[in-house]
Amino acid sequence: MQYKLYYWPGIQGRGEFVRLAFEAAGADYVDVARLPASRGGGVAAMMKLMQSGAPNAPLAPPFVVAGDETVAQSANILAWLGPSLxxxxxxxxxxxxxxxxxxxxxxxxxxxxxxxxxxxxHLYYEDQKPEARKYAAAFRKHRLPKYLGYFEQVLARNPAGPAHMIGRRLTYVDLSMFQLIAGLRYAFPRTMAGVEADYPNLVALHEAVARVPNVARYLASKQRIPFNQSGIFRHYPELDR
Amino acid sequence: MQYKLYYWPGIQGRGEFVRLAFEAAGADYVDVARLPASRGGGVAAMMKLMQSGAPNAPLAPPFVVAGDETVAQSANILAWLGPSLxxxxxxxxxxxxxxxxxxxxxxxxxxxxxxxxxxxxHLYYEDQKPEARKYAAAFRKHRLPKYLGYFEQVLARNPAGPAHMIGRRLTYVDLSMFQLIAGLRYAFPRTMAGVEADYPNLVALHEAVARVPNVARYLASKQRIPFNQSGIFRHYPELDR
Structure with a gap:
C-alpha cells in the first residue's frame, strides 16, 4: 500500500519524524504537498483535506492517509505505522x-x-525577540539539560545496550532522536559544542543512525529539506550561548 | 487489579485527565502521592520511582503503575487504560x-x-507577567477559538451524533473535554461567557459529563481537588478579557 504524507512542503518540521521512518523502512510513500498541483499536490491539496468536513479531518499536519484511514499527530502516526514499518x-x-x-x-x-x-x-520571530532571548536562556540552562540528560539515561539503562532507545534494533524513536540532535546542532551550535561531552550515548546514536544505509541515502538526497529559518529548529545566534 | 496513580498531590493538572477516567469507570485505584508517607505515599514515593534508575523510569508525572508495568504521558496512559476501563x-x-x-x-x-x-x-508567574499578558491576548484571540472551533466541529460531525467526541458512548476524550471546558471557565470566565454561544455542543457535552453518576459523585467529593492557582488552569483576571 502506498502511504500519503501531508505536511508543509518547505520545512522539515514535525513531518520529518514521519519522513525519516518512511525513508529508513524503504516504504512506498508520497509527500503530497511537495508534488505539483498538476499531480494532485501542493498545499491546496493538504488544506482541502483539513477543511473537508470529514469526521476525522485533522486540525493540523502532519497526517498520513492509507486506504480509507487518515491519522494525525506525529507520535500517533509513528505508533500506528511502527509495526508495519x-x-x-x-x-x-x-x-x-x-x-x-x-x-x-x-x-x-x-x-x-x-x-x-x-x-x-502567528507573529514573526522579529516581533518577539526580547521574549525569545529570555525563553532561550532558561531553555539552555534548565530544559535542554533536563531532556538530554533524561534521554542519555534511557540509552545508558537500556538492558539491551546503549545503541538504541528501546530494545536491540532500530526504532522510530532512534530516528527521531537523530533528528533532535541534528536539529539542536543546527539551532544551538555553540551550546551543543559545550555540552555534547555529557551525552556520549546520544552522540553515538546520532552517528549510527546517520550511517544506516537508507537514512544516509535520504540525507544525501534532494528529498531531505535542509534545515532553514522557517522550521522548528532555527539558528538565531542571539538565542545561542 | 489495583492501579497506582502518581501525580502531584495539590493540583488537578495533567493527572486529572487520568483521575476522571478512573472515577468514571469506577476503577480500583490509589492516588499514591496523596496518601500519607506512613502508608507509602507522599511526593517522596513518587520521586523515588522517577529516580529509580529503572529503564522505564518516567521523566515526569502523571504515571500509572499496574502490575510490573509503569506508563507515563497522560494521553499514552489513557490509550493504554481506555479498553480495560x-x-x-x-x-x-x-x-x-x-x-x-x-x-x-x-x-x-x-x-x-x-x-x-x-x-x-521554573519562574513564578509574577516574574513573567508582561509576557503572560501578551501571550494570553494572542491566546484568547487566535488559539482558543481555533481549538474550540475544531472540537465543536468534531462533535457536530460525529456520525453517531453530537453527544460524544467519538462513537455513541462515553469515552476518555469526552471526560477530558469536560475538564477542558471546566478549566477554561475557571481561568477565563469573562472570555468564556462571551464565546460559549459559539460552541453549543461542547457546552452540552460538559453538562452531560458532569451528570454521569460516577463523575457527579466524584466532583462533589473531597477527592476532587478544587481548581487553584498552582495548577494548569489559573485565574488571573488580568489575563482574561
Missing amino acids: KLVPRDAAARRRAHQLQLTLADFVDEIHDTHHPIAT | KLVPRDAAARRRAHQLQLTLADFVDEIHDTHHPIAT
Whole structure:
C-alpha cells in the first residue's frame, strides 16, 4: 500500500519524524504537498483535506492517509505505522514505552519551537525577540539539560545496550532522536559544542543512525529539506550561548 | 487489579485527565502521592520511582503503575487504560482517532499552561507577567477559538451524533473535554461567557459529563481537588478579557 504524507512542503518540521521512518523502512510513500498541483499536490491539496468536513479531518499536519484511514499527530502516526514499518519492538509493553518516549521527545520539540516563538505562533520571530532571548536562556540552562540528560539515561539503562532507545534494533524513536540532535546542532551550535561531552550515548546514536544505509541515502538526497529559518529548529545566534 | 496513580498531590493538572477516567469507570485505584508517607505515599514515593534508575523510569508525572508495568504521558496512559476501563470504542481505527483527539487536546492544554508561564516553568508567574499578558491576548484571540472551533466541529460531525467526541458512548476524550471546558471557565470566565454561544455542543457535552453518576459523585467529593492557582488552569483576571 502506498502511504500519503501531508505536511508543509518547505520545512522539515514535525513531518520529518514521519519522513525519516518512511525513508529508513524503504516504504512506498508520497509527500503530497511537495508534488505539483498538476499531480494532485501542493498545499491546496493538504488544506482541502483539513477543511473537508470529514469526521476525522485533522486540525493540523502532519497526517498520513492509507486506504480509507487518515491519522494525525506525529507520535500517533509513528505508533500506528511502527509495526508495519518494523520500527518498533513486537510486545505491547515495549510499544507503549516507545510511544511514551516519543511523546516526551515531542514535548521537548514544542519547547524548542517556543525558543523563537514564545509569545504567539502567528507573529514573526522579529516581533518577539526580547521574549525569545529570555525563553532561550532558561531553555539552555534548565530544559535542554533536563531532556538530554533524561534521554542519555534511557540509552545508558537500556538492558539491551546503549545503541538504541528501546530494545536491540532500530526504532522510530532512534530516528527521531537523530533528528533532535541534528536539529539542536543546527539551532544551538555553540551550546551543543559545550555540552555534547555529557551525552556520549546520544552522540553515538546520532552517528549510527546517520550511517544506516537508507537514512544516509535520504540525507544525501534532494528529498531531505535542509534545515532553514522557517522550521522548528532555527539558528538565531542571539538565542545561542 | 489495583492501579497506582502518581501525580502531584495539590493540583488537578495533567493527572486529572487520568483521575476522571478512573472515577468514571469506577476503577480500583490509589492516588499514591496523596496518601500519607506512613502508608507509602507522599511526593517522596513518587520521586523515588522517577529516580529509580529503572529503564522505564518516567521523566515526569502523571504515571500509572499496574502490575510490573509503569506508563507515563497522560494521553499514552489513557490509550493504554481506555479498553480495560471501557472508555474507548472497540475498533482499532476509532482508538487511533480517540488518541489523536486526546493529543490535540493535550497540545491545547500546553498552550493554556503557557498563558501564565510563557517564558520559563521554573519562574513564578509574577516574574513573567508582561509576557503572560501578551501571550494570553494572542491566546484568547487566535488559539482558543481555533481549538474550540475544531472540537465543536468534531462533535457536530460525529456520525453517531453530537453527544460524544467519538462513537455513541462515553469515552476518555469526552471526560477530558469536560475538564477542558471546566478549566477554561475557571481561568477565563469573562472570555468564556462571551464565546460559549459559539460552541453549543461542547457546552452540552460538559453538562452531560458532569451528570454521569460516577463523575457527579466524584466532583462533589473531597477527592476532587478544587481548581487553584498552582495548577494548569489559573485565574488571573488580568489575563482574561
